[in-house]
Amino acid sequence: xxxxQESTEQAERKPARFVPGQPDMWVFVLFESLLFTGYFSxxxxxRIQNRDLYxxxxxxxxxxFGIFNTIALLLSSWAIxxxxxxxxxxxxxxxxxxxxLTIGFGVAFLVSKVIxxxxxxxxxxxxxxxxxxxHFFFLTxxxxxxxxxxxxxxxxxxxxxxxxxxxxxxLVETCATYWHTVDFLWVLIFALLYVVR
Amino acid sequence: xxxxxxxxAWNFRHNPKRELWFAWWMMDIFYQLYDVLFFFVTRVQPPxxxxxxxxxxxxxxxxxxYGILAGFGxxxxxxxxxxxxxxxxxxxxxxxxxxxxxxxxxxxxxxLSAIPGMLVMAIAMTVGALRPDRNPEMIHWLFDFAFxxxxxxxxxxxxxxxxxxxAILIDxxxxxxxxxxxxxxxxxxTEVVVAPAWIFQRxxxxxxxxxxxxxxxxxxxxxxxxxxxxxxxxxxxxxxGDGVLPDLPPKVERSQPDSxxxxx
Amino acid sequence: MTGTFNKRLAIVxxxxxxxxxxxxxxxxxxxxxxVYRASTVVTVAAILIAxxxxxxxxxxxxxVRHAPALLRRLTDAWVALMAVCLLGSYFIGSALAG
Numbered sequence: 001x002x003x004x005q006e007s008t009e010q011a012e013r014k015p016a017r018f019v020p021g022q023p024d025m026w027v028f029v030l031f032e033s034l035l036f037t038g039y040f041s042x043x044x045x046x047r048i049q050n051r052d053l054y055x056x057x058x059x060x061x062x063x064x065f066g067i068f069n070t071i072a073l074l075l076s077s078w079a080i081x082x083x084x085x086x087x088x089x090x091x092x093x094x095x096x097x098x099x100x101l102t103i104g105f106g107v108a109f110l111v112s113k114v115i116x117x118x119x120x121x122x123x124x125x126x127x128x129x130x131x132x133x134x135h136f137f138f139l140t141x142x143x144x145x146x147x148x149x150x151x152x153x154x155x156x157x158x159x160x161x162x163x164x165x166x167x168x169x170x171l172v173e174t175c176a177t178y179w180h181t182v183d184f185l186w187v188l189i190f191a192l193l194y195v196v197r
Numbered sequence: 198x199x200x201x202x203x204x205x206a207w208n209f210r211h212n213p214k215r216e217l218w219f220a221w222w223m224m225d226i227f228y229q230l231y232d233v234l235f236f237f238v239t240r241v242q243p244p245x246x247x248x249x250x251x252x253x254x255x256x257x258x259x260x261x262x263y264g265i266l267a268g269f270g271x272x273x274x275x276x277x278x279x280x281x282x283x284x285x286x287x288x289x290x291x292x293x294x295x296x297x298x299x300x301x302x303x304x305x306x307x308x309l310s311a312i313p314g315m316l317v318m319a320i321a322m323t324v325g326a327l328r329p330d331r332n333p334e335m336i337h338w339l340f341d342f343a344f345x346x347x348x349x350x351x352x353x354x355x356x357x358x359x360x361x362x363x364a365i366l367i368d369x370x371x372x373x374x375x376x377x378x379x380x381x382x383x384x385x386x387t388e389v390v391v392a393p394a395w396i397f398q399r400x401x402x403x404x405x406x407x408x409x410x411x412x413x414x415x416x417x418x419x420x421x422x423x424x425x426x427x428x429x430x431x432x433x434x435x436x437x438g439d440g441v442l443p444d445l446p447p448k449v450e451r452s453q454p455d456s457x458x459x460x461x
Numbered sequence: 462m463t464g465t466f467n468k469r470l471a472i473v474x475x476x477x478x479x480x481x482x483x484x485x486x487x488x489x490x491x492x493x494x495x496v497y498r499a500s501t502v503v504t505v506a507a508i509l510i511a512x513x514x515x516x517x518x519x520x521x522x523x524x525v526r527h528a529p530a531l532l533r534r535l536t537d538a539w540v541a542l543m544a545v546c547l548l549g550s551y552f553i554g555s556a557l558a559g
Contacts (some may be wrong), residue, residue, distance in 0.1 A: 020524040020531060026532065028379035030539055035383060037543050038412045041550035042401055048554035055497040063488050069482045078474040081522045085466045128396060136401070138393070145386065177523060184518045189545075191511035195484050197491045197500040 021174035028175075029181045032146075036185055039142075040192055047196075050131060053171040055197065058133035060125055066194040069109050070186060076105035077183040080154075080176045087172050088160060091175045095172075096161050102179065103154050105149060109186075113144055139189050143182070150182045212309055217285065217432045224282035225425060234410035238266035244344055244405040247398040258326055258336060265326040269319040271435045276316060283307045286361065286424075289431055292442065300361055306357045313350035318343045348394045348404040355388040370441050373427055380420055387416040451459060474522040480514055501555075508547050516540045 019026065047054045083098035116177040117140075120126075120133070157175035160166045199207075208215060231329035235242045245257050258265070283304055290300035321343035325336050362381030365373045394409045401408040434442050467504040484507065519525045519536045526533075 004539045017527060017529045020227070022375055024374060024376035024379055025533075027376040028383065030535065031383055033539055033543065035387070035412065035416065038415075039408060041546050042407045043552040044547060044550040046401065048551065051499050055499060056469055059497045065484065067347065067481060067485065067519050071478055074477050074481065077518065077522050078470060081470050081524075082467060084524075085470070085471045095557060110521075126392070131400065134334060134397075134400065138390075138408070142386065142390065145389070150383070154491045173524075180518055183522075187514045187518070188511050190481075191507045192482070192547075195488055195506045195507040197497060 005098055020170075021170060021177040023043055025174045025177045029177060032181060033185070035179050036188070039139065040188065041141070043192060044196075046135065054132045057125070057130050058193075058197075060123055061119065061136070061194055062116070062119070063194055065112060066190045069112055069116075070190050071106050071189075072109045072112065072182045075101045076109070077180050079105060080157075080179045082174045083157070083161075087167070087169060092161055092164075092167065096158065097181060099158050099161060103151065106154070110144070112149065113140065115157060136193055138141060139193065143185055143189055146182050146185065150179050153178045213437070214432055214435060217379045217435065219279035219426055220288075222286060222287040222431055223278050224428070227275065227278035227282055228421065228425070230271070230351070234268045234272055238271075239265045239319070239322065241265070241343075244410060246305060246405050247341065247342070247344065247403050250331045254337045254340050255329075255333055258340070262326050262329065265322050272315070272319045276311060276319075277312050279307075279315075283288070285428060289372055289428065290361065290364050291372065292363055292431070292435070293372050294370045295364045295368055299364040303357055303360045306353055306360070310350075310353035310357065312377075313346045314354065315347075318347040321346070343406050345395065348391055348409070349389040351391045355385045358385040358388065369437075372431055372442050377427055378424060380423060384416055384420040387413045468519070473517060477514055477517060478512055483510065490556070501551075502552060505548065507550075512540055512547075515543070555559050 079098045079101040083095045083102065086092070086095035086098060089100075117137075120136075125133045127134060153175045157172050160168055160171050160175075199258070207430070208218075212218070214254050243271070256295055286307070287300040287304040290303060291297065293299070321339045323344070325331075325339035358381050364376045364383065365378035365381065366375060391404075391413055393408050394404040395407070397403045397409075400406055403409060430445070431442070436443055474553055487510075488507055491498060491500050516537070519540070523536075525536050
C-alpha cells in the first residue's frame with residue numbers, strides 16, 4: 001500500500017470538519033428558510049379556509065412544468081456541488097465547466113417558468129384572479145427573484161474560478177450554499193403549490 | 198474619584214468619538230419614540246384595513262382623535278432626528294474601503310425617504326383627524342392616502358438597503374460582518390413584498406396583510422435591532438484610520454473604575 | 462478521491478429525482494377522474510417527502526455531513542421546525558375551519 005492510498009483511506013474514514021463557505025451565508029440560509037416557512041404557513045392556512053376555491057384553481061396548473069422545474073434545479077445543484085469538489089481538488093477547468101452547467105440549468109428553469117406563467121395568464125389566471133393564484137404568482141415570483149440573484153452569485157463564483165490570482169475556495173463554497181438554497185426552496189414550493197390538496 | 202456627571206462632562210468636551218456617540222444616541226431615541234408614537238399614542242400601527250367602509254373609518258379616527266393630533270405633533274418635532282441617524286449610516290460607508298459614492302447615494306436617498314415614509318402619513322392623518330365633521334368621503338380619502346404612502350413607498354428604503362449591503366459585501370475593512378450584508382438582502386426582498394399593497398384591498402397582500410405587513414415587520418425589526426447594535430460596535434472599534442477596522446480587545450476585569458471614560 | 466465523491470453526488474441526485482417523480486404518482490392518486498379532491502394523506506405525504514428532500518440537500522449537496530456538530534444540529538432543527546410550522550398550519554387551520 002502506498003502512502004497516498006493510506007492517507008486517502010484515512011481521509012475517507014475521518015473527514016476534517018469544516019463549515020462550507022462563509023458561516024455568514026448560513027445565517028442567511030436559515031433566516032430566509034424561516035421567512036419562506038412563514039409565507040408557506042400563511043398559504044396553507046388560507047387554503048384550508050377556502051378548500052374548494054383553491055382545489056378548483058389548482059387544477060389549472062400543469063404538474064409537468066413543476067416536475068421539469070424541480071429536476072432542472074436538482075441538476076443545477078448537482079452541477080454546483082461537483083464544481084465545489086473539483087475546485088477543492090484544484091481541477092479548475094472542470095469546476096468552471098460545472099459552474100456554467102449550473103447557470104445553464106438555471107436558465108432552463110427561468111425559460112420554463114416564463115412559459116408556464118404565459119400559459120396561466122392566457123388561461124385567465126393572473127395575480128389578482130383569486131387567492132390561490134395570488135399565492136402562486138407571489139411564491140413563484142419571489143423565488144424567481146432569488147434565482148436571478150443566484151445568477152449574480154454564480155457570476156461571482158465564475159469570476160473567482162477564472163483566474164489563478166483569485167480562486168477563493170471559501171467564496172466558491174459560499175456561492176454554492178446560496179444556490180442550493182434556491183433549489184431547496186423550490187422543492188418546498190413545488191410540493192405546496194402543485195401537489196398539496 | 199470621578200462622578201458619572203463629571204465623566205460625562207469630560208467626554209462631552211474631549212472624547213474624539215463624541216459626535217458618533219451623539220448620532221447613535223439620537224438614532225436610539227428616535228426609534229424608541231417612533232415605536233411609542235406610532236404604536237401606542239397615535240395607534241396607527243398595526244395598520245387598519247383597506248377593506249373598511251367609510252363609517253368604520255370614521256369610527257377609527259374618532260377613537261384616535263387626540264392620540265393622532267398629539268402623537269403626530271411630536272413626530273413633526275422629532276423628525277429631524279433622522280438626520281444624525283442617516284449621517285451615521287453614511288459614515289459607516291465612508292469608513293469602508295468602498296467608493297464614497299455609496300455613502301453619498303445612501304444619504305440622498307434616505308434624506309428624501311422620510312417624506313413619504315413618515316411625514317406624508319403624519320400630515321394626512323392629522324388633517325383627517327383635525328375636523329371630525331368634515332365630509333366622510335374626504336376623511337376616507339385621507340385614510341387611504343396616509344396608509345398607501347406609508348406602506349407603498351418601500352422602493353426608496355429597498356434601494357437604500359441594497360446600496361448599504363453591496364458596500365458591506367465588497368468592503369475590505371470589515372466594518373460590518375458579512376452576515377449583516379446578507380440580512381440586508383432579506384430586508385430588501387421583504388420590502389419588495391409590500392409592493393402588492395397598491396393592488397389589494399383585502400387578503401394577505403393588503404397594506405395590513407399577513408405577508409405585506411406582519412411578516413415584513415418581523416424582518417424589518419430584526420434588521421433594525423441588528424444594525425443599531427452593530428453601529429454601536431463600529432463606534433467602539435473606530436480608530437479613525439483608513440485600513441481594516443480592528444476588533445475590540447477582549448474584556449479585561451477592571452479592579453477600579455477608570456477615571457477617564459474616553460477609550461471607547 | 463474525486464471519483465468517489467462524484468459517484469456519491471450522482472446517487473444523491475438520482476434519489477432526489479426519483480422522489481420528485483414519485484410526486485406524479487401521488488398527484489394522480491389524489492384525483493377522482495381529473496377532479497381535484499382535498500386529501501390529508503396526500504398533503505402530509507407531499508410535505509414530508511419535500512422535507513426529506515430538503516434534508517438530503519442539506520446533508521449531501523450542501524456538505525453539512527462534514528460540518529461541525531452545531532451546523533448539523535441546526536439544519537436538522539430547521540427541518541423539524543419547518544415540519545412543525547407547515548403541518549401545524551395545516552392541522553390547526555383545519556381544526557379552526559371546522
